[in-house]
Amino acid sequence: MQGISAFYVMELLQRAKELEREGRDVIHMEIGEPDFPTPKAVIDAGRALLRTGDVKYTAAAGLPELRACIARHYQDAYGVTLDPRRVFVTPGASGAFLLAFGISLNPGEQVMMADPCYPCNDNFVRLFNGHTHFVDVDAGSAYQLTAELIAKHWRSDSKGVLLASPSNPTGTLLGGNDFNRAIEQVHSLGGCFYSDEIYHGLVYDGRAASALESSDDVFVINSFSKYFGMTGWRVGWLVVPDDFIEAAEKLAQNIFISTPTHSQYAALASFTPENMAELERRRLEFKERRDFLYENLLKLGFKIACKPEGAFYVYADCSAFTDDSFEFARQLLEQEGVAVTPGRDFGHYLADRHIRFAYTASVDRMASALKRLERFLCR
Numbered sequence: 001m002q003g004i005s006a007f008y009v010m011e012l013l014q015r016a017k018e019l020e021r022e023g024r025d026v027i028h029m030e031i032g033e034p035d036f037p038t039p040k041a042v043i044d045a046g047r048a049l050l051r052t053g054d055v056k057y058t059a060a061a062g063l064p065e066l067r068a069c070i071a072r073h074y075q076d077a078y079g080v081t082l083d084p085r086r087v088f089v090t091p092g093a094s095g096a097f098l099l100a101f102g103i104s105l106n107p108g109e110q111v112m113m114a115d116p117c118y119p120c121n122d123n124f125v126r127l128f129n130g131h132t133h134f135v136d137v138d139a140g141s142a143y144q145l146t147a148e149l150i151a152k153h154w155r156s157d158s159k160g161v162l163l164a165s166p167s168n169p170t171g172t173l174l175g176g177n178d179f180n181r182a183i184e185q186v187h188s189l190g191g192c193f194y195s196d197e198i199y200h201g202l203v204y205d206g207r208a209a210s211a212l213e214s215s216d217d218v219f220v221i222n223s224f225s226k227y228f229g230m231t232g233w234r235v236g237w238l239v240v241p242d243d244f245i246e247a248a249e250k251l252a253q254n255i256f257i258s259t260p261t262h263s264q265y266a267a268l269a270s271f272t273p274e275n276m277a278e279l280e281r282r283r284l285e286f287k288e289r290r291d292f293l294y295e296n297l298l299k300l301g302f303k304i305a306c307k308p309e310g311a312f313y314v315y316a317d318c319s320a321f322t323d324d325s326f327e328f329a330r331q332l333l334e335q336e337g338v339a340v341t342p343g344r345d346f347g348h349y350l351a352d353r354h355i356r357f358a359y360t361a362s363v364d365r366m367a368s369a370l371k372r373l374e375r376f377l378c379r
């Protein structure tokens, strides 16, 4: 536990709530979840199951219908044929990570990942007595681990590489053939490739390829949380290589028994054409917000080395204004009621000069936030 870090943003969030209780208006751009409600058809499907009262455990790997639907989604979205037996429904991507590292990591082995990245990754590895090997990344590689970086930093005790494209906190992709090259590089070194695809669907420029387009020998982590708008329902999935099906089944039975049943029935309603059309409308709104926020942060003097192409974050360099982004975020909240996430939540590399803005607020709310931010910077 001593090595497991807390989220700094939770401190800010707690303070934001206190300010709200005192009657202050706080604009939330710190939270990594869509502000849109869960789609109605999905809620209705969850509710219908609850009404039957038959809310029992499902099979540990998930409802067979849901596993089949997810496998079909790979055919529709990526042109990949996937055996549903390789799909494990989990409590969010978080559960998928636990399962993936639990079945593949031995104590002492290292997983390579980018700094900055999603902070829980390191802690999932620690739970299985593995070690994280952070590699500093910057705009030169779109904040991603490329085949060259992987080859350069690979060590004798490296077990594998975790890549998230689009990335949290930068929203950048490892595009074109570079993604495929990174996978080939890991395999040529004898490692496991873990692909966090939780922001797939929320892509505004270019295309996010699934690791399954390149190889069957990959672990793919995904979730209904972000694109599908179901954060609190806690349902995600893991795709495992054939050789790991039995191990995943055994470990899932032990650590989860099953994923919440009503959430699985709700998730089943996600893939209808009507719901996918609703999600597309939301994606277009996120794109509009991305463009609005990106342009306006640049105008204010923030540096954004790579225009984010996906997710719902802008990772902005605030070194023109401060060399302590945590203090900057704290003061911005106190003085102007705008909540953002300091870079140190995502790693160490140049963390004190970065802030993550989440565009999980409407354009109107963000326009107010930008006015407040401008006033703050002029003080």
Ligand SMILES: Cc1ncc(COP(=O)(O)O)c(C=O)c1O
Pocket: 032, 091, 092, 093, 094, 095, 118, 164, 167, 168, 196, 198, 222, 223, 224, 225, 231, 235, 236
């Ligand atoms: C990159 C990334 N991976 C995984 C997760 C975990 O998501 P969940 O467990 O809600 O599916 C998050 C949540 O913010 C994330 O940003």
